[in-house]
Amino acid sequence: xxxxxxxxxxxxxxxxxxxxxxxxxxxxxxxxxxxxxxxxxxxxxxxxxxxxxxxxxxxxxxxxxxxxxxxxxxxxxxxxxxxxxxxxxxxxxxxxxxxxxxxxxxxxxxxxxxxxxxxxxxxxxxxxxxxxxxxxxxxxxxxxxxxxxxxxxxxxxxxxxxxxxxxxxxxxxxxxxxxxxxxxxxxxxxxxxxxxxxxxxxxxxxxxxxxxxxxxxxxxxxxxxxxxxxxxxxxxxxxxxxxxxxxxxxxxxxxxxxxxxxxxxxxxxxxxxxxxxxxxxxxxxxxxxxxxxxxxxxxxxxxxxxxxxxxxxxxxxxxxxxxxxxxxxxxxxxxxxxxxxxxxxxxxxxxxxxxxxxxxxxxxxxxxxxxxxxxxxxxxxxxxxxxxxxx
Amino acid sequence: xxxxxxxxxxxxxxxxxxxxxxxxxxxxxxxxxxxxxxxxxxxxxxxxxxxxxxxxxxxxxxxxxxxxxxxxxxxxxxxxxxxxxxxxxxxxxxxxxxxxxxxxxxxxxxxxxxxxxxxxxxxxxxxxxxxxxxxxxxxxxxxxxxxxxxxxxxxxxxxxxxxxxxxxxxxxxxxxxxxxxxxxxxxxxxxxxxxxxxxxxxxxxxxxxxxxxxxxxxxxxxxxxxxxxxxxxxxxxxxxxxxxxxxxxxxxxxxxxxxxxxxxxxxxxxxxxxxxxxxxxxxxxxxxxxxxxxxxxxxxxxxxxxxxxxxxxxxxxxxxxxxxxxxxxxxxxxxxxxxxxxxxxxxxxxxxxxxxxxxxxxxxxxxxxxxxxxxxxxxxxxxxxxxxxxxxxxxxxxxxxxxxxxxxxxxxxxxxxxxxxxxxxxxxxxxxxxxxxxxxxxxxxxxxxxxxxxxxxxxxxxxxxxxxxxxxxxxxxxxxxxxxxxxxxxxxxxxxxxxxxxxxxxxxxxxxxxxxxxxxxxxxxxxxxxxxxxxxxxxxxxxxxxxxxxxxxxxxxxxxxxxx
Numbered sequence: 015x016x017x018x019x020x021x022x023x024x025x026x027x028x029x030x031x032x033x034x035x036x037x038x039x040x041x042x043x044x045x046x047x048x049x050x051x052x053x054x055x056x057x058x059x060x061x062x063x064x065x066x067x068x069x070x071x072x073x074x075x076x077x078x079x080x081x082x083x084x085x086x087x088x089x090x091x092x093x094x095x096x097x098x099x100x101x102x103x104x105x106x107x108x109x110x111x112x113x114x115x116x117x118x119x120x121x122x123x124x125x126x127x128x129x130x131x132x133x134x135x136x137x138x139x140x141x142x143x144x145x146x147x148x149x150x151x152x153x154x155x156x157x158x159x160x161x162x163x164x165x166x167x168x169x170x171x172x173x174x175x176x177x178x179x180x181x182x183x184x185x186x187x188x189x190x191x192x193x194x195x196x197x198x199x200x201x202x203x204x205x206x207x208x209x210x211x212x213x214x215x216x217x218x219x220x221x222x223x224x225x226x227x228x229x230x231x232x233x234x235x236x237x238x239x240x241x242x243x244x245x246x247x248x249x250x251x252x253x254x255x256x257x258x259x260x261x262x263x264x265x266x267x268x269x270x271x272x273x274x275x276x277x278x279x280x281x282x283x284x285x286x287x288x289x290x291x292x293x294x295x296x297x298x299x300x301x302x303x304x305x306x307x308x309x310x311x312x313x314x315x316x317x318x319x320x321x322x323x324x325x326x327x328x329x330x331x332x333x334x335x336x337x338x339x340x341x342x343x344x345x346x347x348x349x350x351x352x353x354x355x356x357x358x359x360x361x362x363x364x365x366x367x368x369x370x371x372x373x374x375x376x377x378x379x380x381x382x383x384x385x386x387x388x389x390x391x392x393x394x395x396x397x398x399x400x401x402x403x404x405x
Numbered sequence: 406x407x408x409x410x411x412x413x414x415x416x417x418x419x420x421x422x423x424x425x426x427x428x429x430x431x432x433x434x435x436x437x438x439x440x441x442x443x444x445x446x447x448x449x450x451x452x453x454x455x456x457x458x459x460x461x462x463x464x465x466x467x468x469x470x471x472x473x474x475x476x477x478x479x480x481x482x483x484x485x486x487x488x489x490x491x492x493x494x495x496x497x498x499x500x501x502x503x504x505x506x507x508x509x510x511x512x513x514x515x516x517x518x519x520x521x522x523x524x525x526x527x528x529x530x531x532x533x534x535x536x537x538x539x540x541x542x543x544x545x546x547x548x549x550x551x552x553x554x555x556x557x558x559x560x561x562x563x564x565x566x567x568x569x570x571x572x573x574x575x576x577x578x579x580x581x582x583x584x585x586x587x588x589x590x591x592x593x594x595x596x597x598x599x600x601x602x603x604x605x606x607x608x609x610x611x612x613x614x615x616x617x618x619x620x621x622x623x624x625x626x627x628x629x630x631x632x633x634x635x636x637x638x639x640x641x642x643x644x645x646x647x648x649x650x651x652x653x654x655x656x657x658x659x660x661x662x663x664x665x666x667x668x669x670x671x672x673x674x675x676x677x678x679x680x681x682x683x684x685x686x687x688x689x690x691x692x693x694x695x696x697x698x699x700x701x702x703x704x705x706x707x708x709x710x711x712x713x714x715x716x717x718x719x720x721x722x723x724x725x726x727x728x729x730x731x732x733x734x735x736x737x738x739x740x741x742x743x744x745x746x747x748x749x750x751x752x753x754x755x756x757x758x759x760x761x762x763x764x765x766x767x768x769x770x771x772x773x774x775x776x777x778x779x780x781x782x783x784x785x786x787x788x789x790x791x792x793x794x795x796x797x798x799x800x801x802x803x804x805x806x807x808x809x810x811x812x813x814x815x816x817x818x819x820x821x822x823x824x825x826x827x828x829x830x831x832x833x834x835x836x837x838x839x840x841x842x843x844x845x846x847x848x849x850x851x852x853x854x855x856x857x858x859x860x861x862x863x864x865x866x867x868x869x870x871x872x873x874x875x876x877x878x879x880x881x882x883x884x885x886x887x888x889x890x891x892x893x894x895x896x897x898x899x900x901x902x903x904x905x906x907x908x909x910x911x912x913x914x915x916x917x918x919x920x921x922x923x924x925x926x927x928x929x930x931x932x933x934x935x936x937x938x939x940x941x942x943x944x945x946x947x948x949x950x951x952x953x954x955x956x957x958x959x960x961x962x963x964x965x966x967x968x969x
Contacts, residue, residue: 087786091793098802103809228947230895232902232920233939236928244929251929343797344899348924362801362905374798382793 077390084382091378096150099371100125100143108166119164119171123368124149163368168360174372177357183260184253184269185341185353191273193338196280197331203281204288205320211293219285226282235275235348242271252350272349276342280334287330291323326392333388340380454880457959464955467948474945478752481745486725488742497912501727501737503715506926508574509732509740509933524575524728527553531568537680539570541688543610543665544578544714575727578663579610580715588722589702589709595721603701608717611692611699612710613665615658618691622669623651642673649675662712665690732933735926744937746914751945754824754915755894758831763886766836770843771870775851781844788837796896797905800830804906819911826906831893842885846878880960887956891949898942916942 108116117138120126125146126138141149154161160173169177203219210216243251254268295301296319304314341355354373361369448456458464482488487499510524539550554569584592596602596609626647633640642650650670657678658664666688667681683689693700703710719727731740773784804826807813814822850856851874859873900906901917908918916938923934
C-alpha cells in the first residue's frame with residue numbers, strides 16, 4: 015500500500031517536471047502544486063509574486079485608479095450630504111441656557127454671520143450654503159480644535175470626532191468578539207454541511223440557516239434578551255455602563271447577549287457561503303486528481319478543497335475586519351450599548367446635525383474603504399485573478 | 406415511424422431491395438406529406454415554471470402563509486368591531502384607558518382555563534388587603550382572583566403574609582364614570598329591558614359615599630382622642646395624625662374604586678389599614694342611601710355620575726366584549742386590530758416601493774446595458790455614488806424637511822409625510838439592484854443572433870429593447886423584484902422601530918411602529934406587545950424569502966427536468 019502511494023507520488027512529480035502546472039507563479043525548482051502549500055504561505059507567495067509580476071505596474075495603476083475613484087466618490091457624496099444637511103432648519107433651542115455660546119460656535123463654524131446693530135446689539139444671520147461649504151473646508155485645514163463642528167445636544171459643545179472616538183471601544187470590542195466566535199463556527203458549519211451534502215444533517219442545518227437569515231436580527235435579540243436576561247437571568251439584559259471599564263469581566267458579561275445576537279446572522283452567512291463554495295470545489299477535477307494521488311478524503315478536503323474555497327471567503331472576512339468600526343444600530347439600541355451605532359441613532363433622534371454629518375461620513379468612508387480592500391484582496395489571494403485585467 | 410424509415414432509406418438506395426415490401430404505402434398524388442402533430446400539449450415557459458414551482462413544497466406553504474397574512478391585513482380592518490366605533494368619541498381609533506396593557510386572551514384557552522393566553526397573569530407578593538379587595542369585589546365578574554400560593558415570610562418577630570395570585574387583567578371591577586343624560590337614559594332602558602334594573606346583576610351599581618363615611622370615622626377618631634385626654638392617658642392619635650389618616654384613606658378609596666366597604670386605620674397608622682368586620686364577620690357597605698334606598702345615579706354639572714361594572718358597561722356601550730386576542734398597548738388600543746393595520750401598511754409600502762423601483766431600475770438598466778460604452782460607464786458611476794449614501798440619511802433628511810414644511814403638512818398630513826419620506830428614502834437607492842440585474846441580462850442577450858437578425862430587418866432600438874430582449878429577461882427580473890419586497894418591509898420596520906420616523910401623531914401604524922411602542926413599554930414588563938409583531942414580521946420575512954427562492958428556481962429554465 016505504502017509503495018503504491020510512493021509510486022503515484024513519483025509519477026506525480028515526473029508529471030510535474032514535464033509540465034509545471036503553475037508556470038507563471040512558480041519558479042522551475044518548485045514542483046509543488048500551488049494549492050498544496052499552507053494558505054498563509056500561499057497568500058504570502060501571492061503577495062511576493064504580485065510584486066515580482068510583470069503586470070505589477072498594471073496592478074498598481076489599477077489600485078491607484080480605484081483609490082482616486084474612491085476619493086472622487088467620497089468627495090461628491092460629501093458635498094451632497096453637506097448641502098442636504100445644511101438645508102435642514104436650524105433649531106436654535108438647544109436646551110442649554112447659554113445662547114451666546116451657541117451663536118459664537120455657529121459663527122466660528124461659518125454658518126452664521128454676526129451683524130452689529132447701531133445700538134450695539136448683535137443679530138445673527140445664516141450664510142449662503144456655498145459660503146458655509148467654503149468656511150467648512152477652511153475650518154478643516156486651519157488647525158482649529160473643532161474642525162468638524164460642535165455637538166449641541168449629545169455632549170454640549172464637544173467636537174463630533176471626540177465623541178465618536180469615545181464611543182469606538184465598545185463597538186470594536188463587540189464586533190471583534192462576534193468575529194472571534196462566528197468565523198470559526200461559520201466556516202466549520204459550512205464545511206460540515208458541504209461534506210454531509212444531501213444528508214439529513216445538511217438538510218436540517220440548511221433550514222435553520224435559512225430561518226436565521228430570514229428572521230430580522232432584532233427578533234432574536236428580543237428573544238435572547240427576554241429569555242436569558244429577564245426570565246432566567248443568566249446574563250445582564252443590557253450592557254453595563256462604561257464606568258466599569260470596557261475590559262472588565264462585568265462589561266464582558268454584559269455584552270454577551272448583544273454579541274450572541276450578532277453572531278447568529280454572521281454564522282449563518284459564513285456557513286451558507288462556505289457550503290456553496292466548498293461544494294463547488296469538492297466536485298472539481300483536481301479533487302479527483304488529489305484522491306487518485308492517494309490522499310485520504312480528509313487530507314484532500316483540508317489541503318485542496320478548503321483552501322481553495324477560502325479564496326473568496328478570505329476577502330469577505332477582511333471586509334468584516336474593516337467593518338468592525340461601524341456598529342449595528344439596532345443591536346446597540348436594544349441592548350443599550352454606548353457605541354457608534356448608538357451615537358448615530360442618537361444624533362438622528364436628537365437632530366444633532368454636526369454629529370449626524372460626521373458619523374454619516376464615517377460610515378460612508380468605512381463602506382468605501384471596505385469595498386476597495388475586498389476588491390484588491392481578491393487579486394492578491396488568488397493569483398488567477400488579474401486586477402484591472404481589461405476586457 | 407414508417408415515414409422515418411422511408412426517409413432514411415432514400416439516402417441509402419442500395420438497401421431498398423432488402424426492405425419487405427409490405428412496409429411501403431402508396432402515396433396518392435393529391436396527398437401532402439406532413440410531420441405528425443404533437444399529441445400532447447406543448448409546455449409553455451410559464452406552465453413549465455408553474456410546474457416546477459408546484460413541486461417545491463416549501464414555496465407552496467410559504468405562498469399560502471403569505472396569502473393568509475394578506476387576508477388578515479385586508480379583512481380584519483374592515484370586519485373588526487374596533488373599526489366601527491364612534492369616530493367622534495375615538496378620533497384616533499378605538500382605545501380605552503381602563504384596559505391598558507391588557508394581556509392576550511382567546512376564548513378557547515379562557516374556556517379551558519389553561520393558564521396561558523387567557524388574559525390572566527400570576528402576580529406575586531400581593532398583600533392580604535388586596536386579596537380581600539378582589540374577593541369582596543361587588544362587580545358581576547367576581548371571583549376574579551385565584552390564590553396560587555400563600556407565602557409566609559418572617560421579618561423580625563412579625564410574620565408577614567403574601568399571596569401569589571392569578572389575576573384576570575380584564576376584571577376592572579366597578580368604576581365611577583360620568584355619562585351624558587342621553588346615555589344614562591339609554592342604559593336605564595337597556596337594564597329595564599333585560600330585567601336587571603337596580604338588581605345585583607345590573608350594570609349600574611349603588612354609588613359609594615366615601616365622604617360621609619370618612620366624616621363619621623374622623624369623628625370617631627376625634628372622640629377616641631378626646632376620651633383619652635379626658636382620662637389623662639396619652640392619646641393614641643393627634644389632631645395632625647387624624648387628618649393624615651383620613652387623607653390616606655380618601656386617597657385609597659379614590660384609587661380603588663372597587664372598594665365598597667368600610668376600612669379603618671391599622672393601630673392608628675397613617676399608611677396602613679384593615680377592613681372593618683362587624684360582629685357577624687361581615688363588612689359594612691358604604692353605599693349612598695336615600696330614604697332606605699340605594700342611590701344609583703347623581704347629577705354632576707349636567708352629566709350623570711354612575712358606578713358601573715365596567716366590563717358589562719363596556720359591552721353595552723361599544724357593542725362588543727372587551728376581550729383582546731393579542732392584548733392591548735399602553736393607550737388601551739387593541740394590538741390585533743393595529744397589527745392588521747400595520748401589516749397592511751407594511752405590505753402596501755413594500756409592494757408599492759418594489760413596483761416603483763422595478764420600473765425605474767428596468768429603464769435605467771435597459772439603457773445602460775443596451776447602449777453600453779460611455780453611457781454605461783457614466784451611469785455606473787452615478788449608481789456607485791448614489792448607493793454610497795445610506796437610506797437612513799435620506800430618510801432622516803426627508804422626514805425633517807417635510808415635517809418642517811407647513812404647506813406640505815397641511816396638504817397631506819403627518820401620515821402623508823411619513824409615506825412620502827419612506828417612498829423617497831427607499832426609492833432613492835432601491836432601484837440599483839434591479840438596474841444591475843437588467844444590465845446583466847441585456848449584456849447577455851444583446852449580442853445574440855436573433856437580435857442581430859431583427860436589427861437587420863430594420864427594427865429600431867426601442868423595439869429591440871422592449872419586444873426582443875426584455876421578455877427574455879422577464880423571469881429573472883420578476884423574481885428579483887419579489888425578493889425586494891421583504892427587503893423593503895424589513896428596512897421599513899427597522900427604521901420605524903429605531904424611531905427615525907415618528908409615527909405617533911400620524912394615525913398610521915406599521916409593524917415597526919408597533920415594535921417601537923413595545924420596546925418603549927418594556928420587553929420585561931409587557932412582552933406581549935413585542936411578541937405578536939415579531940411573529941408576524943418573521944413569518945413575512947421567511948415566507949417571502951422561501952416564495953422568492955421558489956420563484957427563482959421555477960423561472961430558471963436550466964433546472965428543467967433536473968428533479969425528475
